[in-house]
Amino acid sequence: MSGRLALNGFVALVVAFVVLPIIAIVPAAFSAQSYIRLPPETWSLRWWDAFFRDASWRQTLLTSLQVATLTTLVSVVFGTAAAMGIARCTARGQAILTGLFLGPVVTPAIVLAVALYSVARATGLVSTVTGLVAAHTMLALPFVVLNVGVSLSALDRRLPMAAEGLGADDFHVFRTVTLPLILPGVIGGAVFAFVTSFDEVVLSIFLAGPTVKTLPVRIWEEIRVEYTPVVAVGATVMLALALVAAATSRRAGRRNRA
Template sequence: MSKTPLWLKILAQGSAGLVLAFLCLPILAVIPASFNKASFIALPPLAYSSRWYEAFIADAEWRNALLASLHVAVIATLVAVVFGTAAAMGLHRADGRWRSLLTGLFLAPMIVPVIVTAVAVYRSALDVGLSGTPVGLGLAHALLALPFVVINVGIALRGVEENWLRAAAGLGAGPWTIFRTVTLPNITPGIVAGAIFSFITSFDEVVVAVFLAGYANKTLPVKIWESIRLEFTPVVAVAATLMIILAVVLFALAQFLTKSAGRRTA
Protein backbone atom coordinates (compact mmCIF):
# COMPACT_ATOMS: atom_id res chain seq x y z
CA MET A 1 0.00 0.00 0.00
CA SER A 2 1.51 3.30 -1.15
CA LYS A 3 2.02 6.10 1.32
CA THR A 4 0.30 9.45 0.88
CA PRO A 5 2.72 12.01 -0.60
CA LEU A 6 3.86 14.74 1.77
CA TRP A 7 2.69 17.53 -0.54
CA LEU A 8 -0.81 16.05 -0.60
CA LYS A 9 -0.96 15.97 3.22
CA ILE A 10 0.19 19.59 3.37
CA LEU A 11 -2.40 20.58 0.76
CA ALA A 12 -5.20 18.78 2.63
CA GLN A 13 -4.25 20.30 5.98
CA GLY A 14 -3.87 23.75 4.46
CA SER A 15 -7.27 23.50 2.78
CA ALA A 16 -8.88 22.37 6.03
CA GLY A 17 -7.24 25.29 7.84
CA LEU A 18 -8.56 27.77 5.28
CA VAL A 19 -12.09 26.37 5.59
CA LEU A 20 -11.94 26.59 9.39
CA ALA A 21 -10.63 30.15 9.18
CA PHE A 22 -13.43 31.08 6.78
CA LEU A 23 -16.00 29.69 9.22
CA CYS A 24 -14.53 30.86 12.53
CA LEU A 25 -12.84 34.22 11.91
CA PRO A 26 -16.09 36.16 11.23
CA ILE A 27 -17.50 34.76 14.49
CA LEU A 28 -14.36 35.52 16.50
CA ALA A 29 -14.32 39.07 15.14
CA VAL A 30 -16.90 40.05 17.77
CA ILE A 31 -14.28 39.54 20.51
CA PRO A 32 -12.05 42.51 19.58
CA ALA A 33 -15.20 44.47 18.71
CA SER A 34 -16.40 44.04 22.30
CA PHE A 35 -13.33 45.95 23.52
CA ASN A 36 -14.00 48.92 21.29
CA LYS A 37 -13.82 52.22 23.17
CA ALA A 38 -16.09 54.07 20.75
CA SER A 39 -19.89 53.98 20.84
CA PHE A 40 -20.07 52.07 17.58
CA ILE A 41 -18.64 48.79 16.33
CA ALA A 42 -15.44 49.11 14.29
CA LEU A 43 -12.93 46.50 13.17
CA PRO A 44 -10.21 46.84 14.11
CA PRO A 45 -11.06 49.12 17.06
CA LEU A 46 -9.35 52.49 17.02
CA ALA A 47 -8.94 52.31 20.80
CA TYR A 48 -9.51 49.52 23.28
CA SER A 49 -11.51 49.67 26.50
CA SER A 50 -13.56 47.46 28.80
CA ARG A 51 -16.29 50.09 29.17
CA TRP A 52 -18.89 47.96 27.38
CA TYR A 53 -18.28 45.00 29.69
CA GLU A 54 -18.88 47.36 32.60
CA ALA A 55 -22.03 48.61 30.87
CA PHE A 56 -23.24 45.03 30.37
CA ILE A 57 -22.74 44.20 34.05
CA ALA A 58 -24.32 47.45 35.22
CA ASP A 59 -27.42 47.07 33.03
CA ALA A 60 -30.12 45.05 34.83
CA GLU A 61 -31.81 44.08 31.55
CA TRP A 62 -28.68 42.45 30.18
CA ARG A 63 -28.01 40.65 33.48
CA ASN A 64 -31.59 39.40 33.69
CA ALA A 65 -31.46 38.23 30.07
CA LEU A 66 -28.29 36.25 30.77
CA LEU A 67 -29.80 34.65 33.88
CA ALA A 68 -33.03 33.88 32.00
CA SER A 69 -31.06 32.14 29.24
CA LEU A 70 -29.17 30.04 31.80
CA HIS A 71 -32.41 29.15 33.62
CA VAL A 72 -34.22 28.12 30.44
CA ALA A 73 -31.19 26.19 29.15
CA VAL A 74 -30.96 24.17 32.37
CA ILE A 75 -34.66 23.23 32.13
CA ALA A 76 -34.32 22.31 28.46
CA THR A 77 -31.19 20.24 29.08
CA LEU A 78 -32.70 18.24 31.94
CA VAL A 79 -35.89 17.47 30.02
CA ALA A 80 -34.06 16.64 26.78
CA VAL A 81 -31.53 14.36 28.50
CA VAL A 82 -34.15 12.37 30.42
CA PHE A 83 -36.58 11.88 27.55
CA GLY A 84 -33.89 11.68 24.86
CA THR A 85 -32.01 8.93 26.71
CA ALA A 86 -35.22 6.97 27.21
CA ALA A 87 -36.11 7.43 23.53
CA ALA A 88 -32.66 6.32 22.38
CA MET A 89 -32.85 3.17 24.49
CA GLY A 90 -36.32 2.43 23.12
CA LEU A 91 -35.15 2.93 19.54
CA HIS A 92 -32.16 0.68 20.21
CA ARG A 93 -34.51 -2.18 21.10
CA ALA A 94 -37.16 -1.49 18.44
CA ASP A 95 -37.66 -3.57 15.31
CA GLY A 96 -36.19 -2.37 12.04
CA ARG A 97 -39.39 -0.97 10.50
CA TRP A 98 -40.57 0.77 13.65
CA ARG A 99 -37.06 2.02 14.38
CA SER A 100 -36.85 3.90 11.07
CA LEU A 101 -40.29 5.45 11.53
CA LEU A 102 -39.72 6.49 15.14
CA THR A 103 -36.20 7.76 14.42
CA GLY A 104 -37.61 10.07 11.78
CA LEU A 105 -40.22 11.28 14.25
CA PHE A 106 -37.66 12.08 16.97
CA LEU A 107 -35.32 13.79 14.49
CA ALA A 108 -38.12 15.88 12.96
CA PRO A 109 -37.25 19.03 14.98
CA MET A 110 -33.91 19.13 13.11
CA ILE A 111 -35.69 18.98 9.74
CA VAL A 112 -38.81 21.09 10.21
CA PRO A 113 -38.13 24.84 9.83
CA VAL A 114 -37.74 26.48 13.22
CA ILE A 115 -40.35 29.13 12.42
CA VAL A 116 -42.94 26.38 11.84
CA THR A 117 -42.05 24.78 15.16
CA ALA A 118 -42.19 28.17 16.86
CA VAL A 119 -45.72 28.92 15.62
CA ALA A 120 -46.98 25.44 16.58
CA VAL A 121 -45.38 25.53 20.03
CA TYR A 122 -46.62 29.08 20.65
CA ARG A 123 -50.23 28.06 19.91
CA SER A 124 -49.95 25.02 22.17
CA ALA A 125 -48.34 27.06 24.96
CA LEU A 126 -51.24 29.53 24.85
CA ASP A 127 -53.73 26.70 25.34
CA VAL A 128 -52.03 25.41 28.50
CA GLY A 129 -50.98 28.77 29.93
CA LEU A 130 -47.21 28.33 29.49
CA SER A 131 -46.59 31.18 27.08
CA GLY A 132 -44.19 33.73 28.53
CA THR A 133 -42.93 31.40 31.27
CA PRO A 134 -39.46 29.86 31.69
CA VAL A 135 -41.00 26.39 31.89
CA GLY A 136 -42.84 26.82 28.60
CA LEU A 137 -39.75 28.12 26.84
CA GLY A 138 -37.61 25.40 28.42
CA LEU A 139 -39.97 22.67 27.17
CA ALA A 140 -39.99 24.21 23.69
CA HIS A 141 -36.19 24.30 23.64
CA ALA A 142 -36.10 20.71 24.92
CA LEU A 143 -38.10 19.74 21.83
CA LEU A 144 -35.42 21.30 19.62
CA ALA A 145 -32.60 19.72 21.65
CA LEU A 146 -34.11 16.22 21.84
CA PRO A 147 -32.61 14.99 18.51
CA PHE A 148 -29.07 15.73 19.72
CA VAL A 149 -29.54 13.54 22.79
CA VAL A 150 -31.17 10.76 20.77
CA ILE A 151 -28.33 10.75 18.24
CA ASN A 152 -25.47 10.87 20.76
CA VAL A 153 -26.94 8.33 23.18
CA GLY A 154 -27.93 6.09 20.26
CA ILE A 155 -24.33 6.05 19.03
CA ALA A 156 -23.10 5.26 22.55
CA LEU A 157 -25.57 2.39 22.87
CA ARG A 158 -23.99 0.68 19.88
CA GLY A 159 -20.93 0.05 22.06
CA VAL A 160 -22.94 -1.81 24.71
CA GLU A 161 -22.68 -5.54 24.04
CA GLU A 162 -25.82 -7.60 24.59
CA ASN A 163 -23.66 -10.30 26.17
CA TRP A 164 -22.80 -7.88 28.98
CA LEU A 165 -26.48 -7.42 29.76
CA ARG A 166 -27.16 -11.16 29.60
CA ALA A 167 -24.20 -11.84 31.89
CA ALA A 168 -25.46 -9.32 34.44
CA ALA A 169 -28.96 -10.78 34.28
CA GLY A 170 -27.53 -14.28 34.66
CA LEU A 171 -25.81 -13.16 37.86
CA GLY A 172 -29.13 -12.09 39.31
CA ALA A 173 -29.11 -8.36 38.54
CA GLY A 174 -32.47 -6.69 37.94
CA PRO A 175 -33.25 -4.25 35.11
CA TRP A 176 -32.41 -1.16 37.19
CA THR A 177 -29.14 -2.67 38.45
CA ILE A 178 -28.17 -3.65 34.90
CA PHE A 179 -28.86 -0.14 33.67
CA ARG A 180 -26.99 1.50 36.55
CA THR A 181 -23.92 -0.73 36.52
CA VAL A 182 -23.58 -1.76 32.87
CA THR A 183 -25.52 0.48 30.48
CA LEU A 184 -25.18 3.88 32.14
CA PRO A 185 -21.37 3.89 32.53
CA ASN A 186 -20.98 3.00 28.86
CA ILE A 187 -23.42 5.59 27.52
CA THR A 188 -22.28 8.41 29.81
CA PRO A 189 -20.12 10.02 27.06
CA GLY A 190 -23.19 10.11 24.80
CA ILE A 191 -25.34 11.60 27.56
CA VAL A 192 -22.72 14.25 28.31
CA ALA A 193 -22.39 15.17 24.63
CA GLY A 194 -26.17 15.31 24.26
CA ALA A 195 -26.46 17.50 27.36
CA ILE A 196 -23.83 19.93 26.06
CA PHE A 197 -25.50 20.22 22.67
CA SER A 198 -28.89 20.63 24.36
CA PHE A 199 -27.65 23.45 26.58
CA ILE A 200 -26.00 25.30 23.70
CA THR A 201 -29.04 24.79 21.46
CA SER A 202 -31.28 26.35 24.08
CA PHE A 203 -28.86 29.11 25.07
CA ASP A 204 -28.35 30.25 21.45
CA GLU A 205 -31.93 29.84 20.20
CA VAL A 206 -33.79 33.01 19.23
CA VAL A 207 -36.76 32.21 16.94
CA VAL A 208 -38.82 30.18 19.41
CA ALA A 209 -37.72 32.51 22.21
CA VAL A 210 -39.13 35.53 20.33
CA PHE A 211 -42.53 33.81 20.29
CA LEU A 212 -42.57 32.40 23.82
CA ALA A 213 -40.36 34.59 26.00
CA GLY A 214 -42.32 37.24 27.85
CA TYR A 215 -40.88 40.59 28.87
CA ALA A 216 -39.85 39.25 32.29
CA ASN A 217 -38.23 36.14 30.77
CA LYS A 218 -36.41 37.72 27.83
CA THR A 219 -33.40 35.57 26.92
CA LEU A 220 -29.98 36.84 25.89
CA PRO A 221 -30.41 36.12 22.14
CA VAL A 222 -33.75 37.96 22.17
CA LYS A 223 -32.15 40.91 23.94
CA ILE A 224 -29.34 40.93 21.36
CA TRP A 225 -31.89 40.87 18.54
CA GLU A 226 -33.81 43.78 20.04
CA SER A 227 -30.63 45.78 20.65
CA ILE A 228 -29.48 45.33 17.05
CA ARG A 229 -32.81 46.72 15.85
CA LEU A 230 -32.70 49.75 18.15
CA GLU A 231 -29.04 50.61 18.85
CA PHE A 232 -26.06 48.71 17.51
CA THR A 233 -23.50 49.42 20.25
CA PRO A 234 -20.50 47.25 21.24
CA VAL A 235 -22.47 45.94 24.23
CA VAL A 236 -24.06 43.57 21.71
CA ALA A 237 -20.57 42.27 20.90
CA VAL A 238 -20.00 41.77 24.64
CA ALA A 239 -23.09 39.57 24.87
CA ALA A 240 -22.02 37.61 21.79
CA THR A 241 -18.52 37.18 23.23
CA LEU A 242 -19.96 35.75 26.44
CA MET A 243 -21.98 33.27 24.40
CA ILE A 244 -18.86 32.19 22.50
CA ILE A 245 -16.88 31.78 25.73
CA LEU A 246 -19.66 29.69 27.26
CA ALA A 247 -19.80 27.43 24.21
CA VAL A 248 -16.02 26.89 24.24
CA VAL A 249 -16.02 26.16 27.99
CA LEU A 250 -18.86 23.68 27.64
CA PHE A 251 -17.18 21.80 24.79
CA ALA A 252 -13.94 21.65 26.79
CA LEU A 253 -15.89 20.38 29.78
CA ALA A 254 -17.55 17.76 27.59
CA GLN A 255 -14.16 16.52 26.39
CA PHE A 256 -12.88 16.31 29.96
CA LEU A 257 -15.97 14.50 31.27
CA THR A 258 -16.04 12.11 28.31
CA LYS A 259 -12.40 11.15 28.83
CA SER A 260 -12.95 10.74 32.57
CA ALA A 261 -15.98 8.53 31.97
CA GLY A 262 -13.99 6.45 29.48
CA ARG A 263 -11.20 5.90 32.00
CA ARG A 264 -13.66 4.88 34.71
CA THR A 265 -15.41 2.48 32.32
CA ALA A 266 -12.08 0.95 31.28
Protein backbone atom coordinates in the same frame (compact mmCIF):
# COMPACT_ATOMS: atom_id res chain seq x y z
CA MET B 1 3.18 20.63 -7.22
CA SER B 2 1.76 24.05 -8.11
CA GLY B 3 -1.68 22.45 -7.94
CA ARG B 4 -1.10 21.44 -4.36
CA LEU B 5 0.14 24.94 -3.50
CA ALA B 6 -2.98 26.49 -5.03
CA LEU B 7 -5.18 24.04 -3.11
CA ASN B 8 -3.47 24.80 0.20
CA GLY B 9 -3.71 28.53 -0.48
CA PHE B 10 -7.43 28.15 -1.18
CA VAL B 11 -7.94 26.18 2.05
CA ALA B 12 -6.08 28.90 3.99
CA LEU B 13 -8.40 31.53 2.50
CA VAL B 14 -11.48 29.50 3.40
CA VAL B 15 -10.24 28.98 6.96
CA ALA B 16 -9.72 32.75 7.24
CA PHE B 17 -13.22 33.32 5.81
CA VAL B 18 -14.67 30.93 8.39
CA VAL B 19 -12.72 31.97 11.49
CA LEU B 20 -11.95 35.70 11.23
CA PRO B 21 -15.54 37.00 11.12
CA ILE B 22 -16.38 34.96 14.23
CA ILE B 23 -13.46 36.39 16.18
CA ALA B 24 -14.33 39.93 15.03
CA ILE B 25 -16.97 40.14 17.73
CA VAL B 26 -14.40 40.00 20.55
CA PRO B 27 -12.50 43.29 19.98
CA ALA B 28 -15.85 45.04 19.51
CA ALA B 29 -16.70 44.17 23.12
CA PHE B 30 -13.58 45.93 24.40
CA SER B 31 -14.26 49.26 22.71
CA ALA B 32 -14.09 52.54 24.65
CA GLN B 33 -16.43 54.31 22.22
CA SER B 34 -20.19 54.25 22.38
CA TYR B 35 -20.40 52.86 18.83
CA ILE B 36 -18.79 49.83 17.22
CA ARG B 37 -15.88 50.33 14.85
CA LEU B 38 -13.54 47.47 14.02
CA PRO B 39 -10.89 47.52 15.31
CA PRO B 40 -11.82 49.91 18.16
CA GLU B 41 -9.86 53.18 18.22
CA THR B 42 -9.42 53.02 22.01
CA TRP B 43 -9.91 50.10 24.33
CA SER B 44 -11.70 49.69 27.67
CA LEU B 45 -13.73 47.37 29.85
CA ARG B 46 -16.57 49.89 30.25
CA TRP B 47 -19.08 47.78 28.28
CA TRP B 48 -18.30 44.66 30.33
CA ASP B 49 -18.94 46.76 33.39
CA ALA B 50 -22.16 48.04 31.83
CA PHE B 51 -23.30 44.52 30.92
CA PHE B 52 -22.83 43.04 34.38
CA ARG B 53 -24.11 46.15 36.21
CA ASP B 54 -27.33 46.26 34.21
CA ALA B 55 -29.90 44.11 36.01
CA SER B 56 -31.85 43.41 32.82
CA TRP B 57 -28.82 42.05 30.90
CA ARG B 58 -27.82 39.99 33.95
CA GLN B 59 -31.34 38.62 34.17
CA THR B 60 -31.36 37.51 30.52
CA LEU B 61 -28.09 35.65 31.10
CA LEU B 62 -29.51 33.97 34.21
CA THR B 63 -32.72 33.05 32.38
CA SER B 64 -30.67 31.54 29.54
CA LEU B 65 -28.63 29.46 31.98
CA GLN B 66 -31.76 28.37 33.85
CA VAL B 67 -33.64 27.37 30.68
CA ALA B 68 -30.57 25.58 29.26
CA THR B 69 -29.98 23.65 32.51
CA LEU B 70 -33.60 22.52 32.76
CA THR B 71 -33.66 21.62 29.05
CA THR B 72 -30.50 19.55 29.51
CA LEU B 73 -31.90 17.66 32.51
CA VAL B 74 -35.24 16.86 30.87
CA SER B 75 -33.88 15.96 27.44
CA VAL B 76 -31.04 13.79 28.82
CA VAL B 77 -33.36 11.77 31.09
CA PHE B 78 -36.15 11.43 28.50
CA GLY B 79 -33.76 11.03 25.57
CA THR B 80 -31.63 8.34 27.23
CA ALA B 81 -34.76 6.40 28.19
CA ALA B 82 -36.10 6.76 24.64
CA ALA B 83 -32.84 5.58 23.07
CA MET B 84 -32.95 2.46 25.31
CA GLY B 85 -36.58 1.92 24.38
CA ILE B 86 -35.84 2.27 20.66
CA ALA B 87 -33.01 -0.26 20.95
CA ARG B 88 -35.55 -2.82 22.22
CA CYS B 89 -38.01 -2.28 19.34
CA THR B 90 -38.39 -4.14 16.07
CA ALA B 91 -36.80 -2.61 12.95
CA ARG B 92 -40.17 -1.18 11.88
CA GLY B 93 -40.80 0.35 15.28
CA GLN B 94 -37.31 1.82 15.25
CA ALA B 95 -37.93 3.48 11.86
CA ILE B 96 -41.24 5.02 12.99
CA LEU B 97 -39.83 6.30 16.29
CA THR B 98 -36.67 7.68 14.69
CA GLY B 99 -38.87 9.54 12.21
CA LEU B 100 -40.94 11.01 15.04
CA PHE B 101 -37.90 12.15 17.00
CA LEU B 102 -36.05 13.48 13.94
CA GLY B 103 -39.05 15.52 12.76
CA PRO B 104 -37.90 18.75 14.44
CA VAL B 105 -34.49 18.48 12.73
CA VAL B 106 -35.91 18.73 9.20
CA THR B 107 -38.71 21.17 10.04
CA PRO B 108 -37.73 24.81 9.41
CA ALA B 109 -37.34 26.68 12.71
CA ILE B 110 -39.71 29.48 11.68
CA VAL B 111 -42.49 26.91 11.10
CA LEU B 112 -41.90 25.36 14.54
CA ALA B 113 -41.82 28.85 16.04
CA VAL B 114 -45.14 29.99 14.56
CA ALA B 115 -46.83 26.66 15.38
CA LEU B 116 -45.61 26.73 19.00
CA TYR B 117 -46.50 30.39 19.37
CA SER B 118 -50.11 29.70 18.38
CA VAL B 119 -50.34 26.91 20.97
CA ALA B 120 -48.49 28.88 23.65
CA ARG B 121 -50.86 31.84 23.22
CA ALA B 122 -53.86 29.59 23.69
CA THR B 123 -52.41 27.91 26.80
CA GLY B 124 -50.83 30.93 28.47
CA LEU B 125 -47.28 29.61 28.00
CA VAL B 126 -45.86 32.69 26.26
CA SER B 127 -43.19 34.40 28.36
CA THR B 128 -42.82 31.43 30.72
CA VAL B 129 -39.80 29.29 31.54
CA THR B 130 -41.98 26.20 31.04
CA GLY B 131 -42.80 27.20 27.46
CA LEU B 132 -39.17 27.82 26.58
CA VAL B 133 -37.96 24.58 28.22
CA ALA B 134 -40.64 22.55 26.42
CA ALA B 135 -39.68 24.06 23.04
CA HIS B 136 -35.94 23.66 23.60
CA THR B 137 -36.38 20.09 24.84
CA MET B 138 -38.24 19.22 21.63
CA LEU B 139 -35.25 20.59 19.64
CA ALA B 140 -32.60 18.91 21.83
CA LEU B 141 -34.17 15.44 22.15
CA PRO B 142 -33.08 14.15 18.70
CA PHE B 143 -29.42 14.85 19.49
CA VAL B 144 -29.59 13.04 22.83
CA VAL B 145 -31.47 10.08 21.31
CA LEU B 146 -28.93 9.77 18.47
CA ASN B 147 -25.85 10.18 20.69
CA VAL B 148 -27.00 7.69 23.29
CA GLY B 149 -28.17 5.40 20.47
CA VAL B 150 -24.63 5.30 19.06
CA SER B 151 -23.22 4.37 22.48
CA LEU B 152 -25.91 1.72 22.99
CA SER B 153 -25.23 0.04 19.65
CA ALA B 154 -21.56 -0.29 20.64
CA LEU B 155 -22.54 -1.81 23.99
CA ASP B 156 -21.77 -5.48 24.54
CA ARG B 157 -25.25 -6.83 25.32
CA ARG B 158 -23.85 -9.75 27.26
CA LEU B 159 -22.76 -7.40 30.06
CA PRO B 160 -26.24 -6.25 31.24
CA MET B 161 -27.48 -9.82 30.68
CA ALA B 162 -24.71 -11.17 32.89
CA ALA B 163 -25.63 -8.68 35.61
CA GLU B 164 -29.25 -9.79 35.36
CA GLY B 165 -28.23 -13.42 35.49
CA LEU B 166 -26.37 -12.66 38.70
CA GLY B 167 -29.64 -11.41 40.20
CA ALA B 168 -29.46 -7.62 39.78
CA ASP B 169 -32.80 -5.87 39.25
CA ASP B 170 -33.45 -3.59 36.22
CA PHE B 171 -32.54 -0.35 37.93
CA HIS B 172 -29.39 -1.83 39.45
CA VAL B 173 -28.28 -3.16 36.05
CA PHE B 174 -28.82 0.28 34.50
CA ARG B 175 -27.02 2.18 37.24
CA THR B 176 -24.01 -0.08 37.67
CA VAL B 177 -23.51 -1.59 34.18
CA THR B 178 -25.36 0.13 31.32
CA LEU B 179 -25.05 3.78 32.38
CA PRO B 180 -21.28 3.73 33.01
CA LEU B 181 -20.78 2.13 29.58
CA ILE B 182 -22.95 4.63 27.66
CA LEU B 183 -21.86 7.62 29.74
CA PRO B 184 -19.77 9.24 26.97
CA GLY B 185 -22.85 9.28 24.71
CA VAL B 186 -24.97 10.69 27.53
CA ILE B 187 -22.43 13.44 28.24
CA GLY B 188 -22.13 14.25 24.55
CA GLY B 189 -25.92 14.46 24.32
CA ALA B 190 -26.05 16.67 27.42
CA VAL B 191 -23.55 19.13 25.96
CA PHE B 192 -25.53 19.29 22.68
CA ALA B 193 -28.75 19.84 24.59
CA PHE B 194 -27.28 22.65 26.66
CA VAL B 195 -25.81 24.47 23.66
CA THR B 196 -28.95 23.92 21.56
CA SER B 197 -30.98 25.65 24.25
CA PHE B 198 -28.45 28.36 25.09
CA ASP B 199 -28.01 29.33 21.41
CA GLU B 200 -31.64 29.05 20.34
CA VAL B 201 -33.10 32.23 18.83
CA VAL B 202 -36.00 31.65 16.43
CA LEU B 203 -38.42 29.77 18.68
CA SER B 204 -37.39 31.88 21.66
CA ILE B 205 -38.14 35.17 19.87
CA PHE B 206 -41.78 34.10 19.67
CA LEU B 207 -42.03 32.35 23.05
CA ALA B 208 -40.10 34.86 25.17
CA GLY B 209 -41.79 37.95 26.57
CA PRO B 210 -41.04 40.98 28.69
CA THR B 211 -40.89 38.95 31.92
CA VAL B 212 -38.96 35.93 30.65
CA LYS B 213 -36.30 36.72 28.06
CA THR B 214 -33.15 34.80 27.13
CA LEU B 215 -29.81 36.36 26.20
CA PRO B 216 -30.05 35.62 22.44
CA VAL B 217 -33.53 37.16 22.31
CA ARG B 218 -32.25 40.35 23.97
CA ILE B 219 -29.30 40.49 21.53
CA TRP B 220 -31.69 39.93 18.62
CA GLU B 221 -33.94 42.77 19.77
CA GLU B 222 -31.02 45.16 20.19
CA ILE B 223 -29.30 44.52 16.86
CA ARG B 224 -32.54 44.94 14.95
CA VAL B 225 -32.75 48.55 16.13
CA GLU B 226 -29.58 50.26 17.27
CA TYR B 227 -26.76 48.79 19.26
CA THR B 228 -23.84 49.75 21.46
CA PRO B 229 -20.78 47.59 22.23
CA VAL B 230 -22.71 46.15 25.18
CA VAL B 231 -24.38 43.82 22.65
CA ALA B 232 -20.92 42.64 21.58
CA VAL B 233 -20.25 41.78 25.24
CA GLY B 234 -23.40 39.64 25.29
CA ALA B 235 -22.34 37.98 22.03
CA THR B 236 -18.81 37.38 23.38
CA VAL B 237 -20.29 35.69 26.46
CA MET B 238 -22.23 33.37 24.13
CA LEU B 239 -19.09 32.75 22.08
CA ALA B 240 -17.02 31.87 25.18
CA LEU B 241 -19.66 29.45 26.40
CA ALA B 242 -19.82 27.77 22.98
CA LEU B 243 -16.05 27.24 22.98
CA VAL B 244 -16.18 25.65 26.45
CA ALA B 245 -18.96 23.35 25.22
CA ALA B 246 -17.00 22.41 22.09
CA ALA B 247 -13.95 21.52 24.21
CA THR B 248 -16.09 19.47 26.64
CA SER B 249 -17.70 17.57 23.80
CA ARG B 250 -14.30 16.83 22.25
CA ARG B 251 -13.15 15.24 25.51
CA ALA B 252 -16.38 13.23 25.80
CA GLY B 253 -15.98 12.16 22.17
CA ARG B 254 -12.45 10.97 22.79
CA ARG B 255 -13.67 8.84 25.70
CA ASN B 256 -16.42 7.48 23.47
CA ARG B 257 -13.84 6.16 21.02
CA ALA B 258 -11.43 4.91 23.68
